[in-house]
Amino acid sequence: NAGVTQTPKFQVLKTGQSMTLQCAQDMNHEYMSWYRQDPGMGLRLIHYSVGAGITDQGEVPNGYNVSRSTTEDFPLRLLSAAPSQTSVYFCASSQSLAAPREQYFGPGTRLTVT
């Protein structure tokens, strides 16, 4: 199993550009989520999904869109990049509340918006 994969690892955008951060998992997990980590801070939840076709907002959703058309994939879209979105983005997945230990994080995508 590859676990949780994220692409790209690094990205530089200009203000106003759009892009999609990719996240995929091969563990058939129901729950997937996106977090952002700003320098010197903990992770904050952007959006999450409890299954294919179901998404909801987290703590900091503004400026981001998500969709979950398959169990495996959970892309994060930046509609019009802003310097405030410069951050490291982590995707995570887990099976269920019955398996709390099995919360897997991807390696992260470092995004810089100039």
Place this chain on the structure above:
Amino acid sequence: AQKITQTQPGMFVQEKEAVTLDCTYDTSDPSYGLFWYKQPSSGEMIFLIYQGSYDQQNATEGRYSLNFQKARKSANLVISASQLGDSAMYFCAMRGTAGNMLTFGGGTRLMVKP
């Protein structure tokens, strides 16, 4: 709303000594889970230990143990016999009953001195 507080921005510990990293939490959920993650300089999130709110005993995982005091709403991480490789950021996180998403504290940077 859930909140995690880590009051120690940075700590030093001598190699081979034990160290306690503090974590307090606030939640209205009757059932919740507490996690500790390690983030080395390479950036990945590494799961260390988990404690369920109804678990009778404190969790242990090798050199890591969780000092869970439910009445005080604290979930401190104890690392025994510190090693140089323990130098990293450590995050406390909590999962409530809504989905499988995590709320993170601001982190503690641990530095192990030889």
